[in-house]
Amino acid sequence: MANYVLAIDQGTTSSRAILFDESHVPVATAQQEFAQHFPQSGWVEHAPEDIWETTLSTCREAIANAGAGPGSIAAIGITNQRETTVVWDRETGKPLYRAIVWQDRRTADICTALKESGHEAKVTARTGLLLDPYFSGTKIAWILDTVDGARAAADAGRLAFGTIDTFLLWRLTGGKVFATDATNASRTLLYDIHEGRWSADMCDLFRVPMSMLPEVKDSADDFGETARDLFGASIPIGGVAGDQQAATIGQACFQPGMMKATYGTGCFALLNTGHTAVASTNRLLTTIAYQFKGQPTYALEGSIFVAGAAVQWLRDGLKFIDHAAEAAELAEKADENSGVYLVPAFVGLGAPYWDANARGALFGMTRATGPAEIARAALESVGYQSRDLLEAMQGDWSGAGNHTVLRVDGGMAASDWTMQFLADMTGAPVDRPGVLETTALGAAYLAGKQRHVYPDLDGFAETWALEQRFLPKPGTDLREQRYAGWRDAVRRTLSTY
Numbered sequence: 001m002a003n004y005v006l007a008i009d010q011g012t013t014s015s016r017a018i019l020f021d022e023s024h025v026p027v028a029t030a031q032q033e034f035a036q037h038f039p040q041s042g043w044v045e046h047a048p049e050d051i052w053e054t055t056l057s058t059c060r061e062a063i064a065n066a067g068a069g070p071g072s073i074a075a076i077g078i079t080n081q082r083e084t085t086v087v088w089d090r091e092t093g094k095p096l097y098r099a100i101v102w103q104d105r106r107t108a109d110i111c112t113a114l115k116e117s118g119h120e121a122k123v124t125a126r127t128g129l130l131l132d133p134y135f136s137g138t139k140i141a142w143i144l145d146t147v148d149g150a151r152a153a154a155d156a157g158r159l160a161f162g163t164i165d166t167f168l169l170w171r172l173t174g175g176k177v178f179a180t181d182a183t184n185a186s187r188t189l190l191y192d193i194h195e196g197r198w199s200a201d202m203c204d205l206f207r208v209p210m211s212m213l214p215e216v217k218d219s220a221d222d223f224g225e226t227a228r229d230l231f232g233a234s235i236p237i238g239g240v241a242g243d244q245q246a247a248t249i250g251q252a253c254f255q256p257g258m259m260k261a262t263y264g265t266g267c268f269a270l271l272n273t274g275h276t277a278v279a280s281t282n283r284l285l286t287t288i289a290y291q292f293k294g295q296p297t298y299a300l301e302g303s304i305f306v307a308g309a310a311v312q313w314l315r316d317g318l319k320f321i322d323h324a325a326e327a328a329e330l331a332e333k334a335d336e337n338s339g340v341y342l343v344p345a346f347v348g349l350g351a352p353y354w355d356a357n358a359r360g361a362l363f364g365m366t367r368a369t370g371p372a373e374i375a376r377a378a379l380e381s382v383g384y385q386s387r388d389l390l391e392a393m394q395g396d397w398s399g400a401g402n403h404t405v406l407r408v409d410g411g412m413a414a415s416d417w418t419m420q421f422l423a424d425m426t427g428a429p430v431d432r433p434g435v436l437e438t439t440a441l442g443a444a445y446l447a448g449k450q451r452h453v454y455p456d457l458d459g460f461a462e463t464w465a466l467e468q469r470f471l472p473k474p475g476t477d478l479r480e481q482r483y484a485g486w487r488d489a490v491r492r493t494l495s496t497y
Helices: 048-066 108-116 120-127 136-146 150-155 164-172 200-206 243-250 308-317 326-331 371-396 416-426 438-450 457-461 476-493
Strands: 004-010 014-020 026-033 073-080 086-089 159-162 179-181 215-217 237-242 259-263 267-274 285-292 295-304 341-343 361-363 406-409 430-433 466-470
Touching (some): 150 159, 243 285, 295 371, 341 476, 371 416, 371 476, 416 430, 416 476
Parallel strands (some): 073 237, 406 430
Antiparallel strands (some): 014 026, 259 267, 430 466
16 A cells, blocks of 8 residues: 655755655655855855755665555655756756756846846746846856857757756656646746746746746646656656745645744745735745645745854854754853854845845954854844844735744754744744654645645644744843844945945
8 A cells, every 4th residue: 555655855955855654754764965066156056966866865765764665655745945956958868067056146246237227126026036146047047158059959949947846857757747836936037926827028038948947837736757767666746845835834834824934054934925925025025835726825935045054154164063953052151142243144145135245244253252152143143034034024914913923944943042042032932843854744745635645734734733832031122132233233244335
């Protein structure tokens, strides 16, 4: 009996595969990191073959760890790092260039030129996005303009573009399926989120031939089946969603007003706004949270580029810690009144500032400042940036209210210290679920729903379980004083300062 669902969680620094049982409980997992490439300042790349090989290897390992045969797997769900861009040859399947990662800032000048030409309002109206190198559109154009012969090949219809989900679908199905879902399409700068189709106007603006673009499907849909030789039998692929949308699903944020924040490499907060695409006046993004039966559910999104990556910097760059979990222990030793702020704009600042040229900075250091104070500032920056997002969301949509409960997940959510500071700084309750692997769970749920292994939305929502709630501590004056210091530090960091 096919009662397992395999979730592929292809992330920024690693590929993971998790096997869930019919009660959506994880029973086996496998994970592999892969190389990060930084050819120039602000450039971030991945080798597509590394992504493919680690994905395939972890899937096989998870299946083996569970002692499950391919015939016992009802479906595969895919979730992926969003916006990361791959262009490949349709005939050979070979990528023309490394994958340009969502963090990459090489097209900042292109975005600035388009803004100065007055295009941003039209882009936002169609796509819900801002003109920023974060998204896929300018990355595609850069590849076509930089790789010899690429634009001619694209014009001739020989090239395919995909975010990572599309690239994996192509490989998993042996080149038979060239598709994406609405959530990933909505992150490209090329998709009209209101009309539900690729926009010819946007493709013209970014000089991307529409022949390169995949078919757009629902988040739970028939995405074909795997080639038989990969796992010993063909397995249906029933769900696809970008990682932050998959986490929204895994957190069961199905009602308007519900909000989740995922603390991984970056932090991404999504607020469900139902069937209404709310236009932000605070430079947040309007995006598709998920789509079923052709009906999109929208969300407001705030994107923080550096969250867990700041802890990686403490570990790998400054050598202050050996393991990420040690960051909170070090922070607890700091002078809590040191007044040190880290603005982690290592790859620019995301929402609500959207400054691609800003770079990281430390403020308030004295001779007494040491590793503990810097570690504390790194963790506190997550709480400050989250408050930036929450206040912007409350300003954009009255449904956000002033008493939003924030459901959290991702690696940093395991830190009690960080989550308590988050609650203190935002003034909102922070709920940590029993299952922190919400991104993979969301992908599994989509596939299981499509294959009738898992229940409907209401039934799935009933299974969400609270592990711990962090309530804000009293002390409004101190909270506001520290947040004012953060806002001043950001102001000094902005490239227009």
